Amino acid sequence: MSPRPILMLTALLVPALMLAACRREAAQPPSTSHANATFTATPEEARAIARDAYVFGVPMVDQYRQIHAYNIDRRDPLYRAPFNTLINFDRVFTPDDTAVVTPNADTPYSLANLDLRREPMVLSIPKIDPKRYFVFQLIDLYTFNFDYIGSRATGSNGGNYLIAGPDWDGPMPPGIDKVIRAETHLVTLAGRTQLFGPDDMENVKQVQAGYRLQPLSAFAGTPTPPPARKVDWIPSLPPDQSRTSPEFFNQLAFLLQFAPVHPSEKHLRDRFARIGVVPGGKLDVAALSPAQRQALVDGMADGQKEIESRRAAVTGRADQLFGTREELNNDYIARAAAAQIGLGGNSRVEAIYRTYEMDDHDELLDGSQRAYRFRFEKDRLPPVNAFWSLTAYTMPQQHLVPNPINRYTINSAMLPQLKTDADGGITIHIQKDSPGPGREANWLPAPDGRFMLVARYYWPKDALLEYEWSSPKVERVRGKE
Template identity: 25%
Template structure:
């Protein structure tokens, strides 16, 4: 094998390794300077908010209609900062902290119910002290700069992102969520601290087709890989990624060829892996362990548990690279998980040309669940007369006597008798267990189906579609993989 061929393989490997960090830092810069979709730019150390729910005209794919997002791009270069989190005891919410390598290093919110001397889980809200790497030790040494009884989160890098999610249900709920968003704040501990600078700039002298490599080289120096990955990163010295000054301003032609070819090879391989699909059960594909690539950054709310780690580092790097394709980051399954389905019991693709029934055993969750409709293959929300893009445990749904929920999935409104008729359809292999049911509220029975009308109707796309079942704070049955949604039955 020629040396150039060896470097192509090494460059493809380096692309997969560095792609998450390059994506994350680009996103940090873009969010701070240009905004992200409906979330406007506000610079560093401030929150920007999504204030309106997504709909079918959203320019983004696979949007989550359950929550409104808030984002802060944080730079602790000037020193520690104080994060203010509003009280929300009766509403699901989470703040996820992402380092530049896409590791979630801390969670705050409903599941963690963090308590400090400045507030508690009983609705008072709280303040959190954010410190840069090594800053926790500095606080211990300087009583005047102490935490003041606040929870302290030591960030693994001076620059990182906070993505907050607040659950809402319907436009009437928006004012309450917006009021919570307005209470989120990041402010310097030292009021005289200098302005944050953000990530360092890459050299503009490097040509565009080597931009990725220059960004990776620049940002890897500013934000070193997690400790367990640093020896591995030295493999890429032959590519110039550890060099300073930049070897890409006037690159060796053979090195430049290897980098360009390796980038294409690495990108193609990532696309292949993304399209490979997941193992399914009754047509549903789950995502329990896609965020388990973090092995050494365990702040508040992050489980330091082998059950939530991908032990094979090569597989963990691939998982991280695949996660980088998601614009707002992913969270661990114990915070939120999802199951996807695009086929019926017989394996035929779901389509609006037919009517379907899902006899759903409510997922065991500690917060809530939703079932959302997306068109295929694009992933847009589906326009419909009700403006309904999902059904949820927060809705007033009709239940069967055993607690299961007959969901009618079709493009046209159901007939008044359809719900009671669907109850009599054979349950097939899904076999809900009444003893395992956990109804979220006092259910209406199918005897009220006529009055319920469209309560259990999830409007379908006219063409192909898929369903996503999201579970917030899922129970142990879900996390063990023991819960699976039932198959979807075609009715016509």
């Protein structure tokens, strides 16, 4: 059995995570206007190449699924707007959002998928109260977190940030504070704005209203460039098919046309071409011999085993799996594992997540029979520059927990209301029923059954980054053995 997701999420995203629950049934097989690709490898060679191409392509194919849903397929229930449109999710998710998995109740999201082929886009940020954490994460089509805009990376004084694709070579225009260059033509911009509490939502909406995304020509008042080449956007593969169907390789080939070859990967692209994976090409899978088709399927299975092996080696923290190309050093298995653990996860310098499915007795968390505590010792609160939170989710659905006090998370913004222990520590009580009037301020309601916890630490300090401070254990305080 494969390990449970560690869920960096954050969600971008909401989009990527909602897809499994909301997708319509099967998409039609991909089709493009490009010439057919050729298959020159022997079946033995093809299996090894398919394994490597699958591991390489998993993040791209999964990323395209959310892009296609949100910005391309107007019939999809998740469709929001065309490319290059900033969408603000200006509310907190609740247990009624049953299609949303592991929602973050601390930072309402902003999202845009960018097509940078025509011209760069400019993201304008207003001046924001330094006490309110915000971040825009820039994710390329490979799913590298190639840059950041926000409290940590650029400060709270606002500015104008030009986001350019790989073909743009213009000078820095007047009024631009920073030029950010992407390796790929398609980029995801994932924003989060801190919410201090339910009564703070109107303030968050005002901040979000100040975010502005526009083409460079509109920002600079210059002529609009000619349109980019029209693309016949292919349907995305449903999650189950993207793990088993040879059409996966046509998805990858389609996406490679938006990702110019990095010098370190030319040899890989040359190998992929031997099984018909070429930028913009299409392999006629039906025309392959049974041995060739089986080689592709077997290669995908081999690649998935490698990914699951890496996932199994991660124990609660997967922060080393997310980052820039340089930080990951072309570790394709890590990149694929990260995509399957939690597409859109933050780099560790921005946020670290710790998930819990087991208590300190190595038993699954279960609110039907047990009560737990999560305790910060005196003067040992999480070492963060922004804030921390602890959120409970039902299992296996990974939804927020319905409860009588409508409390879905406990975070550092609530510290003035939390009760301290006699020794000065802080104990969070995690259980189905109220722990009593004297402890209810520190009560994080659990469901009547299995659940998981996610601790989020935003803008971690060195003590957390260097493992000098560890997230507490979930301690069982009562229940059947």
